[in-house]
Amino acid sequence: MLKIKVTRELVAKKAGVSPSTVSRALSGHPGIPESTAAKIRKISEELGYIPSALGKSYFQKKSFRLGCVIPYKYDNRVRTVPSDYFSKFLYGLMLFAQDKNYSVTVIPDNGLSSKELALKVLSNNVDGLIFLGIRNGDNRFEKLYVEKIPFIFVHHYEPGKPYPYVDTDAEAGMREAMEYIKKQGLSNCMLAGGGESFRNAIDRTFIYKKLIKEFNLHDSGIINGDFSIKSGFFAAKKIAEDSLPEVIFCANDRVACGLIQGLHSLKIRIPQDVKVIGFDDMNVANIISPKLTTIENPFFECGKKAGELILSCILGKKQNSIILPSKLVIRESA
């Protein structure tokens, strides 16, 4: 027995109305009286009518999809955006999208050209692009902007440019952290910094310097790395060459993990010999020993907000960038 595809026409016939009316009833068009709409919904249900997402998209020239662009490099292994970041963010985004009847398409980016990126939108594969893990100096966006491709950054922005973004205000959390250490009577700080590649790393370094002054603490210097575990490990060696500071701030939790490994290997105890404070509150912060005192970066919330913002861009509404707060999470390392 062949199953017949249930079309809108069939529903219309059964309901004694025209196909147009079925469309309107099912999409909640205001012109249709509730009694008619209810009847049509009931018949649709009984018949098992399933409106085609493709038909709708096609007609409206909208894919109803948000593109989430994720960097990767493939050398020996795949390098990913730190996984927690990626997955928590994506959950936030998916849940937002689901709520708006959008879906989320993930796009791997190993250096797609402006043109290739634009094509994702121009070919209606997605309606807009959300960029994660962008590095400074990436010059692909001017062209996207000129072509009016809806796009936003997450945890990145370009000073002086109108590109909208969602970012975390690192200052709130770092301020809490400074207060916290000041209250303990500590003063001598260092920063295991994240270098110049990421806007967020630069900002965190800037805020560190600013707050050190503001709180009248002593800065014993900055060891620059690149946001990686390895760079944290090497920072430990450098820091141990001189007399230890009382507190080491880290550009992110990955750096903090490497730093802790490095300090361990040098038989330096945390927090007894030196306190360590991370940034991001990745899952690993709760697993590593000692558990990491760190500053929470609201990845999940970022995902939701990124959804809101890109949708505004797509729909041509206001596109005000969004800044989310960070906050201190006290555990064992400081």
Add this chain to the structure above:
Amino acid sequence: MLKIKVTRELVAKKAGVSPSTVSRALSGHPGIPESTAAKIRKISEELGYIPSALGKSYFQKKSFRLGCVIPYKYDNRVRTVPSDYFSKFLYGLMLFAQDKNYSVTVIPDNGLSSKELALKVLSNNVDGLIFLGIRNGDNRFEKLYVEKIPFIFVHHYEPGKPYPYVDTDAEAGMREAMEYIKKQGLSNCMLAGGGESFRNAIDRTFIYKKLIKEFNLHDSGIINGDFSIKSGFFAAKKIAEDSLPEVIFCANDRVACGLIQGLHSLKIRIPQDVKVIGFDDMNVANIISPKLTTIENPFFECGKKAGELILSCILGKKQNSIILPSKLVIRESA
């Protein structure tokens, strides 16, 4: 100056051919001589013609999208599939999809009904579904199968059912691990098991028992948990109640992390007092102290294979389930 949408018709006119020929040339139809095709491609390029993905999808009634269904629970916080798993898998899948001109849509699943899941395919939102993190007793699949919805499992399967899946052969890696400890003259083993909720947990327990016998080692028992960090932590307390075994196998790296935390809190040293062997080789295995000796689960490869398999299902080709090998990765904990 208004930019005119470049259509296929315009390309056709400029090239002096019909729109049909443009379609054929651009999609590499064999009937078109290369000279004509080249000319049409050139003109398309010059004009900036962008074929609409929506048009194609609509006509072919295919979305060219693979749906990746990811479980979550939202209570206080979002619970995710372990992030590494998720992100490495997704990279493999995305790269495969990209290669085949498909894209990947992520679908959050907090207990969608069979019907809701089927709808994702029936409405042409995606062409097929890839299920991650499925638990035993999930009864949503019979209906999908009956409705001929293309779907596969990853790291799950249902004995006696024809549902296709991609899984990792835990035995290869666990065998290596057993050989490795046997070679060290160790014998007294325990398992911090993963309980009954996940097929993979059951299998790993089964394989553990089987190999213990085969290698003529001593089994001091199994402490069952649920694949979580917390369950590993509690396992440590239980294990420490009696005399310690020489080696503790763990159902996965999360359990191993919890176990290590628990053992640390009891002042039990790893590997001096007891060896610990994980499973999965998540990122954290390299971060935790001691670094975890574990069995690598090829997540990235799983993603690629999952892409292949679901595509076979979608295209109605053979659907042979795929088993990937695991292997021992020696670090510090054993």
Add this chain to the structure above:
DNA sequence: CTGAAAGCGCTTACAG
């Protein structure tokens, strides 16, 4: 090798 034509399923402006 190539063109004219049909049709995919939908939505909405228009007319009533």
Add this chain to the structure above:
DNA sequence: CTGAAAGCGCTTACAG
């Protein structure tokens, strides 16, 4: 409040 009709951009079977 509701229907008939146009049209979104594509692909392919058919005819030549």
